[in-house]
Amino acid sequence: MGAKVALFVFFTFFALCSTFPLQRKQYAPCKHLVLFFHDIIYNGRNALNATSAIIAAPQGANLTKLTNNFHFGNLVVFDDPVTLDNNLHSEPVGRAQGFYIYDTKNTYTAYLGFNFALNSANHQGTITVAGADPTLKKTRDISVTGGTGDFFMHRGIATIMTDAFEGDVYFRLRVEIKFYECW
Amino acid sequence: MGAKVALFVFFTFFALCSTFPLQRKQYAPCKHLVLFFHDIIYNGRNALNATSAIIAAPQGANLTKLTNNFHFGNLVVFDDPVTLDNNLHSEPVGRAQGFYIYDTKNTYTAYLGFNFALNSANHQGTITVAGADPTLKKTRDISVTGGTGDFFMHRGIATIMTDAFEGDVYFRLRVEIKFYECW
Amino acid sequence: MGAKVALFVFFTFFALCSTFPLQRKQYAPCKHLVLFFHDIIYNGRNALNATSAIIAAPQGANLTKLTNNFHFGNLVVFDDPVTLDNNLHSEPVGRAQGFYIYDTKNTYTAYLGFNFALNSANHQGTITVAGADPTLKKTRDISVTGGTGDFFMHRGIATIMTDAFEGDVYFRLRVEIKFYECW
Numbered sequence: 001m002g003a004k005v006a007l008f009v010f011f012t013f014f015a016l017c018s019t020f021p022l023q024r025k026q027y028a029p030c031k032h033l034v035l036f037f038h039d040i041i042y043n044g045r046n047a048l049n050a051t052s053a054i055i056a057a058p059q060g061a062n063l064t065k066l067t068n069n070f071h072f073g074n075l076v077v078f079d080d081p082v083t084l085d086n087n088l089h090s091e092p093v094g095r096a097q098g099f100y101i102y103d104t105k106n107t108y109t110a111y112l113g114f115n116f117a118l119n120s121a122n123h124q125g126t127i128t129v130a131g132a133d134p135t136l137k138k139t140r141d142i143s144v145t146g147g148t149g150d151f152f153m154h155r156g157i158a159t160i161m162t163d164a165f166e167g168d169v170y171f172r173l174r175v176e177i178k179f180y181e182c183w
Numbered sequence: 184m185g186a187k188v189a190l191f192v193f194f195t196f197f198a199l200c201s202t203f204p205l206q207r208k209q210y211a212p213c214k215h216l217v218l219f220f221h222d223i224i225y226n227g228r229n230a231l232n233a234t235s236a237i238i239a240a241p242q243g244a245n246l247t248k249l250t251n252n253f254h255f256g257n258l259v260v261f262d263d264p265v266t267l268d269n270n271l272h273s274e275p276v277g278r279a280q281g282f283y284i285y286d287t288k289n290t291y292t293a294y295l296g297f298n299f300a301l302n303s304a305n306h307q308g309t310i311t312v313a314g315a316d317p318t319l320k321k322t323r324d325i326s327v328t329g330g331t332g333d334f335f336m337h338r339g340i341a342t343i344m345t346d347a348f349e350g351d352v353y354f355r356l357r358v359e360i361k362f363y364e365c366w
Numbered sequence: 367m368g369a370k371v372a373l374f375v376f377f378t379f380f381a382l383c384s385t386f387p388l389q390r391k392q393y394a395p396c397k398h399l400v401l402f403f404h405d406i407i408y409n410g411r412n413a414l415n416a417t418s419a420i421i422a423a424p425q426g427a428n429l430t431k432l433t434n435n436f437h438f439g440n441l442v443v444f445d446d447p448v449t450l451d452n453n454l455h456s457e458p459v460g461r462a463q464g465f466y467i468y469d470t471k472n473t474y475t476a477y478l479g480f481n482f483a484l485n486s487a488n489h490q491g492t493i494t495v496a497g498a499d500p501t502l503k504k505t506r507d508i509s510v511t512g513g514t515g516d517f518f519m520h521r522g523i524a525t526i527m528t529d530a531f532e533g534d535v536y537f538r539l540r541v542e543i544k545f546y547e548c549w
Contacts, residue, residue, distance in 0.1 A: 009520050044425065050266075051471070055439045056239040056258060056422040059227065059246035063425035073238045073260050074424060077439050079471045097469040097498060103261050103280040104295075105234070110309025111281045113296060113479060114469075115498040128509045130328065132280060132298040132309050137428045143311045145496065146509025148523060153509075153546055157331060180336055180366075183544075200413060239422040240442060242410065242429035256421045256443050277491045286463040286480075288417070288445050296479060315463060315492050316480040326494045326512025326519075329448055340514060363549075 029156065029178035033123075035116065036163060037080040037096040038088045038172050041066070046169070066168050070109075071102035082116060085170060086163055094118035100133065102156035109134040112142055118150075119144040125149020127177065129158050144177060212339065213359035218307075219346060220263040220279040220301065221355050222272045229352070234313070237260035249266035249351050253292075254285035265299060269355060271344055283316065292317040295325055301333075308332020310343050310360065327360060338364040395522065395544035399489075401482065401545075403446040403462040403531060404454045404538050407432070412535070420442035432534050436475075437468035448482060452538060453527055460484035466499065475500040478508055491515020493543065495524050510543060523546040 042050035044064035056075035061067045065076050077099045083090040098114020109132060116127040124148060127143045131142025139158045147154040155178035165171035190207020208276050225233035227247035238248045239258035260282045266273040292315060294296045299310040308330060314325025323343045330337040339362035348354035408416035410430035420429045422441035427433045433441050449456040455533045464480020475498060482493040492515060497508025504527045513520040522545035531537035 019230060042424065053422055055438045055441060058225065058236040060240055072262065073236045074442070075258070075260070077467050077477075078439065078442070079469055085372050095470070097475065099467055099469065101238075101260050101421065102284055103260050103262050103282065104278070109280065109300075111260075111298065111497070112297065113477065115477065117475075117500075118385050126507070128496050128498075128511070130296070130310075130311050130313065132300050133333065134300075141309070141331035142332065145311070145328040145511040146521070148497065148507035148509065152523070153521065155329070155336065157335070163460075179402040240420040241408065241421055255445065256419045258421060258441070258443070283466055284421075284443050286443050286445055286465065287461070292463065292483075294479065294481065313479070313494050313496065314514065315494075316485050317483075317503075324492070324514035326514065328494070328511040338512070338519065340518070 027180075029180055030148065030182035031156075031179040033153070033177040035082050035093070035096075035177070036083045036086050038170075039078055039176065040170050041076065041168065043169055051080045052076050066102075070104060070107055072105050073102065075099060075101045078114070082118070086174070088172070093120035093123065104134075105133065106138050108136055123150050125151045126160075127151050127154070130181050132160075133160060134140060135162065144179065149178070153181070153183040154179045205320045210363075212363055213365035214337070214339075214362040216360040218265050218267065218279075218358050219269050219355060220265045220358065220359070221353075222261055222263050223353050224259065224351065226352055235259050249285075251289060253290055255288050255307070256285065258282060265289055265301070269357070271355070276303035276306065287317075290317065297355070306333050308334045310334050310337070310341075314341075316343060318345065319334045327362065334362070335366070336366040337362045372422055374388065380464070393546075394536045395546055396521070396548035397522075397545040399543040400416060401448050401450065401543070402538060402540050403448045403541065404536075405446050406536050409535055412436075413531070417446045418442050427440060432468075436473055438471050439466045439468065444480070448484070452518065452540070454538070459486035459489065470500075473500065474502055489516050491517045493517050493520070493524075497524075499526060501528065505538065517546070519549040523545050 013037045021087045040049050040051045042053040054074055054076050058073035080091040080096040082096050095117050100110040100112045103111050112133045113130045113163045128146045129142050129144050133140050141160050144156040163172045163174040200362040223232050223234045237257055237259050256275035263279040264275040265277045278300050280288050283293040283295045286294050295316045311329045311355045312325050312327050313352045317325050325341050327339040342359045344357045346357040387469045396469050406417045406516050407416050408419040412459045420440055421443050426438035446462045447458040461483050465476045466476040469477050478498045478499045494512045495510050499506050507523050510522040525542045529538045529540040
């Protein structure tokens with residue numbers, strides 16, 4: 001009798017686990033990281049220090065200055081050092097590499113698509129993110145859509161804050177990554 | 184005895200849920216949206232109305248006209264109003280913002296990467312999508328790879344239809360989003 | 367009594383399955399593919415054969431030659447044939463379409479964002495990938511972030527190897543895709 005109950009329950013649950021549409025509640029993250037990254041845009045005179053460059057712009061704009069009109073249409077590629085604190089000169093633990101495109105006509109918002117490539121004693125692997133960055137808001141959430149290495153198949157949310165900026169040339173972002181799917 | 188059965192079943196299922204490779208069947212979506220968005224490409228003369236702009240093209244092409252050759256190599260950034268019906272002048276519930284790149288040499292297909300940023304009484308949050316848009320097909324499926332706010336960690340499929348178009352300058356897309364992972 | 371045990375176990379498991387943060391172990395993939403794709407970059411003289419084109423570059427660079435400085439800032443759009451073996455002239459089973467952006471200043475690494483659009487007797491559907499491609503490494507893992515058709519809602523890892531290359535104009539990639547979430 002006990003065995004029959006067990007079998008019934010077993011198969012019922014197995015069926016439920018595999019076929020119900022997934023509806024999950026948000027609990028504590030299974031992994032958590034805080035990183036800083038540092039972006040210095042090429043302006044025609046800082047080739048040695050620059051970590052990013054404008055590579056596309058609407059008709060008539062040049063590539064050494066972000067456009068007026070909220071930079072709409074500027075595509076920037078970046079190769080930014082990633083540190084564990086807010087000091088540009090701290091030992092980097094990896095790079096943030098990819099692109100952003102200013103995609104709003106009446107405020108400063110960018111489409112962000114990039115990877116964190118981490119290479120340190122604590123973390124080896126990449127984290128792929130994509131999302132919307134309305135840069136004037138205090139915090140912005142973007143999606144972690146995948147990962148490799150230590151972050152194999154992970155998903156989660158990266159919360160970005162502008163930690164500092166100097167005009168259009170330097171800015172520093174603080175990012176807090178909470179993974180809700182770990183493997 | 185009952186307690187032992189319960190414990191056995193409990194741990195057996197827990198192990199199964201957490202370790203089996205995921206193989207799911209497709210059932211009803213856990214959330215469902217229908218949206219329209221409206222794209223007006225900048226052509227050199229419509230700066231005030233345009234919601235998008237060509238920002239990159241192959242060697243020799245200009246940025247106020249999509250190339251011949253199926254627009255291969257044109258990168259367009261957009262900031263399109265999103266409405267609940269097919270009227271461009273309805274009250275927007277958000278924006279569709281991001282880019283597409285025509286990436287086929289013998290037909291009209293684009294790589295689509297963008298976010299829906301919804302901001303209305305019913306929905307607050309972003310939906311991140313990526314995928315292939317073979318624009319001549321009646322319906323095209325692209326992937327929802329993540330989300331934030333009301334769409335925290337969601338995944339699903341966005342089915343796009345061209346609802347109307349006028350030459351190369353205006354088009355309207357209907358998109359039906361079915362989420363199969365909700366949180 | 368047996369019924370009460372069953373109900374208790376039932377609801378306990380249901381609660382566990384739906385609310386625990388996901389922590390999974392890596393097991394065998396639920397689906398597995400090996401593909402090859404072939405990229406011929408437009409260099410100003412091979413318009414008929416070329417499958418890709420440089421469409422953006424930093425200030426001062428032209429669009430028919432990858433830049434020095436590890437191609438930093440070059441954005442390439444591609445429409446590459448996909449085959450089941452390493453022969454460019456084998457019957458294609460689909461296309462690999464999308465873009466890459468060289469995003470590193472001291473080595474050859476690209477952000478990759480593209481779709482496999484498969485159309486053969488064995489596979490119908492798209493696979494969307496994104497990730498970092500440090501091209502000098504023997505193998506590189508990038509994330510499968512979604513899919514449609516036969517690959518509806520799939521996730522996994524695509525492992526890329528450079529199978530052959532000729533200067534900056536032709537290269538062939540072998541990609542092994544392991545899906546760990548199937549539907």
